[in-house]
Amino acid sequence: MKETWRWYGPLDQIQLSEIRQTGAAGIVTALHEIPYGEVWQRDTIAERRSEIKAAGFEWDVVESLPLHEDIKRGTGDLASLFANYRQSMANLAAEGVHTICYNFMPLLDWTRTELNSPVANGGTCLRFSAFRMAAFEIGMLGRAEAENDYPTEVIAKAREWFSASSDKDQKELLNSIMSGMPGAYDRYDIEGLQRALDTYRGMDAADIRANYQRFLNEVISTAQDLGMRMCVHPDDPPRDILGLPRIVSDADDIAWIMGVNDAPANGLTLCSGSLGANPANDVVEIARTYSDRIHFAHIRNVRKDPDGSFEEAEHLSGDTDIPALCRILLGEEKARKSAGHPDWKIPFRPDHGHELLSDPEKKTFPGYPLIGRLRGLAEIRGVLHALSA
Structure with a gap:
C-alpha cells in the first residue's frame, strides 16, 4: 500500500519538508481556496502539482473536489454545476491526478463536539x-x-x-x-x-439518494473515459444529524451506491473511523465485500460509548481490528497486481490523530496534527510490514 499524507496546501501549518520526514511517499490535497462549484483551472492544478513534485512527492489523491450544496439539494443551475465538475475532472486528469475522494454529506462535513x-x-x-x-x-x-x-x-x-x-x-x-x-x-x-x-426542509433520505444518483449519472461515465477513480467518503458521524438525512452510513448504503452505478470508477474511500463509529457496521466485513471497489483508504480507529458518543482512539487500540483490515487491503492489492493492473497499489493515509507533545503549538487543522499522525503512520506501517513478511 502507498503511504500518503493529507496536506492543506498554503492553508496548512505543516510544511512539505516536514511531511517528507514522516516517510510518506504521496500527498492527498485539494485546491481548498476555490469556492464550491467553480472550475479548477489546469494551470492552477499544475502549479500545485509542481510544488508537490519539487518536494519529492506525487499528488496521489484529490480530497476533495467538493460538491456544491445545490447538487445535494437538487436545486439551482445543475447543468452548469455538473459541467464545471466534469471540466475540473478533465483538468485534473490532464495533470496526472486520477483519484478523487468526495462526500455527499448535506451541509456539514465531519462533525465533532x-x-x-x-x-x-x-x-x-x-x-x-x-x-x-x-x-x-x-x-x-x-x-x-x-x-x-x-x-x-x-x-x-x-x-x-x-x-x-x-x-x-x-x-x-x-x-x-x-x-x-x-x-x-x-x-x-x-x-x-x-x-x-431551512433549504433542506422537507427532504428525506429518498430525495437525497435521488440527487446522489443524478450526480453519479452525470460524472461516472466521464471518470471512466478519463481513467479516473471516484471514491465516496462515508458519513462522519454515520448517522443523521441536524435533521439532515445521511445516506453513506452503513453496509446497506454502500451496497446501494455500488449497485446503482456499477462502473469500476464508482468506488469507495474506506474510512475505518467513520464506518467504525456506527455500532451496526462490521468494518472488516465491509472491506472484504467491496475490496475491488476500494480506491483509497483512511485508516484510523474510534472507541464507542453505548449512548452513541465516540472518540478518536489510538490507531491500533480502538474498536476496529486494524490488522485484519490491512490484511484484506493487502490481499486486494495482490489480486490487482496478479491481474496486471498498473496502478494496483491502494493509497492510504493515517487519518486524524491525537495531539501529542508539541502538536498544540502548531495550531494545525483539528484532527490533523503532525506528531499524532506520524505515530499513527508508524504503527500502520509496522502492521503492513509484518503482514507482508
Missing part, C-alpha cells in the same frame, strides 16, 4: 458527545424535532449541560461543530445555520 478531549496517557483527541450534540440541536438551534433523535437519557443530560453552560461553553461547542469545514468552506453562526437547514 470537542476538539481537545483529554486521553489517558496525555494528549487530546477529537470527540463526538451525543448529549452535547443534542444540547446544540435542542437548546442552541431550537430544533424541537431533535428530541425524537436521541434516547431519553441523552436528552436529560443535554438539558442539564445546556442549563449549566455559559456563553463561552456554547461558543466553543459551535466552533467545534463548524471545525470540520476547512479551506473556503462556509462557517455558520446559529442564525446562518438555521437558514441553511
